[in-house]
Amino acid sequence: MCTSAADTQDTMTQSSDSSSLGLKAWIMAQIDSGLYPGLEWEDKEKRTFRIPWNHAGRQRHCNDVDSAVFKAWTVHRGKYREGMDKPDASTWKARLRCALNKSPHFQELKDLSQAHIAESYKVYRILATESREKDEDSFSYAEERRDLRLTPAYPPNAPVSEASLDHFATDGYTCGMELECYYKSMPVCKWQALHANGCCISSRKVEIHDERIFGPRDILQFRFPNTEQISDHRQRLHTDSILKHVERGLLLLMTMNGLYAYRLCMARVFWTGPCAEDPNNPNKMERNVWVKLFDSRQFIHELGLYMHMLGPIPRFHVTLCFGERLTDKCGHAQHVTVQVEPQFAKRMYEEALLTMYPSCSYIEISPQNPSDELLIILKMLLQNINDCD
The missing domain is CATH 1.10.10.10 (Winged helix-like DNA-binding domain superfamily/Winged helix DNA-binding domain)
Known part of the structure; x- marks a missing residue:
């Protein structure tokens, strides 16, 4: 009442x-x-x-x-x-x-x-x-970045060893992101970020880097490509008008707890992803606020359900749309979008498919490397979480 x-x-x-x-x-x-x-x-x-x-x-x-x-x-x-x-x-x-x-x-x-x-x-x-x-x-960017890493990746009662968490936190592969930029439905560039301090996506090179305006210096800087490759004149003008307001950029940070974004640019940013409050409608990203786009533990839990036929395919793709409201989840109708994938999630999903469908085992593979060893640890985490649940 x-x-x-x-x-x-x-x-x-x-x-x-x-x-x-x-x-x-x-x-x-x-x-x-x-x-x-x-x-x-x-x-x-x-x-x-x-x-x-x-x-x-x-x-x-x-x-x-x-x-x-x-x-x-x-x-x-x-x-x-x-x-x-x-x-x-x-x-x-x-x-x-x-x-x-x-x-x-x-x-x-x-x-x-x-x-x-x-x-x-x-x-x-x-x-x-x-x-x-x-x-x-x-909050400053530096304070947020430090405090995000203080946040535990899993609740205290989860049966995960400290050694596993240390490996999970410090191995550069877990901080990796794959990004692909689109001008409408046309892919124009790909970026790979393995830097533990994150990256910034913006539209211009910074001549004088003031951290109060553009964020920290010690992160990867990715620039939107020029629009000369766009053949449609009106589309090119519209894209240029959006990029003009993305000078300060968008910060992305991948930690063991998940993927976070921090909007500095004047252009509004709309997004879809696993952590969206309303997955069926555009989610507007507030300015100067850390927004969680992807949760690592949530993904591992959902992947476990999927592997046991108890849930749908877990989502790990994030779509960022600059300067326009999203009208579809892929963003192909918009002028400037970026697709982001956490590398470890993509790798775990691919490994899960091979486990679920052994007929795919004829695929040629390379010798094991340190990243593959990390995958073994992640699979152990998955098993431990399933046992706990």
């Missing part, structure tokens, strides 16, 4: 006290307060909690109740003043979602979240990191 606007406002007032609290302390205080229906501990000892995540379009959605915790965070951050600013529930929700996603203190547990039930919710774990509480509106 929906509460009144007055009751909700009283909740806002109580929750906005101690405005100096960072996100981690604030969330814990709100959970313990019991002020918000659905915001509760999933397992307090494991520091996991539920947060209500009902969609506004659903019949059971009640604006005052379902938006209360998101509004409270916005009020707490001084981004909304009752009676002065226009209420915007979708913006409130996006603000808290972005704060949770980019904070090093939280990890979403997608396998425990419920998005397709009447009372939808997400589950997060509060991580015990050594980094101090930061202002959620002022």
Whole structure:
């Protein structure tokens, strides 16, 4: 049953006290307060909690109740003043979602979240990191990159040896990405990124590299090719107009926990991928916020289900569309798109097909190398996770 606007406002007032609290302390205080229906501990000892995540379009959605915790965070951050600013529930929700996603203190547990039930919710774990509480509106790239690597690849109760995780974290192959750029449906270039510090995709060479504008120096720099190869004049002009606004670029970082993106450019970026909140509609990437595009553990779990005929083919492709809203999952109708594949996921999927369909064993293969040894470790991780589940 929906509460009144007055009751909700009283909740806002109580929750906005101690405005100096960072996100981690604030969330814990709100959970313990019991002020918000659905915001509760999933397992307090494991520091996991539920947060209500009902969609506004659903019949059971009640604006005052379902938006209360998101509004409270916005009020707490001084981004909304009752009676002065226009209420915007979708913006409130996006603000808290972005704060949770980019904070090093939280990890979403997608396998425990419920998005397709009447009372939808997400589950997060509060991580015990050594980094101090930061202002959620002022993260630097270097801080995010360091803190992402503090995030464990698997929950503490997963039966994975420390030696395996060390190999998984330090071997350059696990940080690898394969990228292919398209101008409409025409492939124009391929890139391979094995650099553990990530890469940046942009439209121009930086003459004077200011890290506050273009991100860190110690990452691979990929440039969109010129548009001279486009024969259609109107398409070429449209493509050039988009690339003009991609000067600052998009940062991509592959860690043992997954694939992340950080949008610096003025051109809007829309994407589809395994971690998309709504896989059937375009997902807009916020600017200056880390967005998780691919989750390694989720992929390994889904691959295990697929190999046992218990689930569909796991997704590991990510489509990035620059300057236009995606109209199809492949992005072939748009002017500038990039397809991204984590290398280890592609390799594991190919190995799974050979395991499932032995008739393909006649394919010629090369001698084993260090990357193949890593694949053996990944398969052991997969078996361990299946045994645990």
